[in-house]
Amino acid sequence: MRRAWIDASAGVAGDMLLAALLDAGARLEAVRAAVAAVIPDEVRLTPRQVTRAGLRATHLQVESTDRHHPRTWDDIRELISRTTLPGRVRGDALAVFERLAHAEARVHGVPVAQVHFHEVGAWDSIADVVGVCTALHDLGVSELSAGPVAVGSGRVRTAHGELPVPVPAVAELAAGWRILAGGEGELATPTGMALVTALARECAELPPMRLEATGIGAGGRDVPGRPNVVRVLLGVEGDQPEDAIVLEANIDDLDPRIWPTVLTSLLEAGAADAWLVPIVMKKGRPAHTLCVLASPGQADPLRSAIFRLTTTLGVRERAVRKTPLERGWAHVDVLGARLPVKVGHRDGVIVQATPEFEDAARLAVQEGLAVRAVLDAALAAARTARLAPGEPVPSHLEETCSRH
Structure with missing residues (x-):
């Protein structure tokens, strides 16, 4: 409203x-x-x-x-x-x-x-x-x-x-x-x-x-x-729920080594999120439920992508409502590099502040450090910069990210 x-x-x-x-x-x-x-x-x-x-x-x-x-x-x-x-x-x-x-x-x-x-x-x-x-x-x-x-x-x-x-x-x-x-x-x-x-x-x-x-x-x-x-x-008025759709398929015969590429391809095709849930199907067979979250307008191309990328014979779907936080980027200095921090906020107050994992992982390889050490350093730098839950949203926050 x-x-x-x-x-x-x-x-x-x-x-x-x-x-x-x-x-x-x-x-x-x-x-x-x-x-x-x-x-x-x-x-x-x-x-x-x-x-x-x-x-x-x-x-x-x-x-x-x-x-x-x-x-x-x-x-x-x-x-x-x-x-x-x-x-x-x-x-x-x-x-x-x-x-x-x-x-x-x-x-x-x-x-x-x-x-x-x-x-x-x-x-x-x-x-x-x-x-x-x-x-x-x-x-x-x-x-x-x-x-x-x-x-x-x-x-x-x-x-x-x-x-x-x-x-x-x-x-x-x-x-x-x-x-x-x-x-x-x-x-x-x-x-x-x-x-x-x-x-x-x-x-x-x-x-x-x-x-x-x-x-x-x-x-x-x-x-x-x-x-x-x-x-x-x-x-x-407050946080605005948005219409979304979840596509699902139970799959028990896909080479598990392929799953990472399937999830990556679905995200690149426009999914807001994609994940796997371990399940047990009939006759005790281990399997996975593939779940894909998307806007209603993306349902058709993502449904086609699921059929193309997996061995499923059917896709079910259900309508859901999601309430996203507003999001933006800030940067902190870590080991001489600038790492992005994703900031989720509402009503002018930070709710979540998370260093971007891929950038932290690249810096860890470059410096010969454990990824955990770089993430800890980034979180400490974010707290020093007042990028922490409960702090006011900074005026220098960069452009809003896509809202998943």
Whole structure:
């Protein structure tokens, strides 16, 4: 499950949230195409890198092409509904606008169908809402939550005159949500508040996740001492089980000297792992069960390889679920050589750290030592380098290994 958490402790606006999602990896071309599907040729979206109180962020410039028109909630609903956007994107965008329309209707005392989005701007609110919903879909987010929202303080001038902060629409949208002042001025806009409260499952602290990316979206103002940004933290929930398959065959008539080459060939053919289990078959004959672990997509070629490499007349298979640790490489200095250490980790903490055997064996031959002595020296060097269970994952960890 991929989840995202919104940090709105400095406020939130629709363009800031969209910029944060783009900064986290959502594709700009997908967002532009979705917005154009609703309001063709009305909006330009231009991201750029900025700093806010010394913090790097992405600022998204949402510009009108002067071809927009004032629209009611009914107009916007019709525009979104008739597009070919993915069903989830359409549904989420309609939910946000419906929430926004009901809030505006209550504030102004008019029927929902007559709400005009003049205060939030129909064209830029469409870009923000459709853009955010598309970006979440593009990132594969299945669960969204958010922390308390800073709404600001003081007063702000609007089309209806001077209003207190939070403005009435934001206050209406924030009902049931935890809010705080957070600073001077208007820090949360109606569109931003509608996006958070309509799409986020709950108001909660940062949930446990394996962090994959952080996106930072900037507001238009650079406030000294307080970064004017929205952050989005993107990750997956804990260790993620993966679908796999185990192929098995009972074999009692293969020359045992061949087994090492069979296992090596299966690993080279794409198996995640391959091993033998000693068994006793009918009439007391000693035999082995050949076991091969693989992704479902590798089942066919590996099944063919088993038939080609062994004497079996049949292969059985079963589906399994595996939960791998994240993996990477580090290196330690041993006897003047650099030996790789495979590091398995979860939630930022090392779980396993194992010197690579083949490299240790080659160094042992080169130095005329027992392999065990080289492995012991490598483990001692790894502990000295804080590559040991319970230690934090080092920042210099190299590229992730294949996950078996």
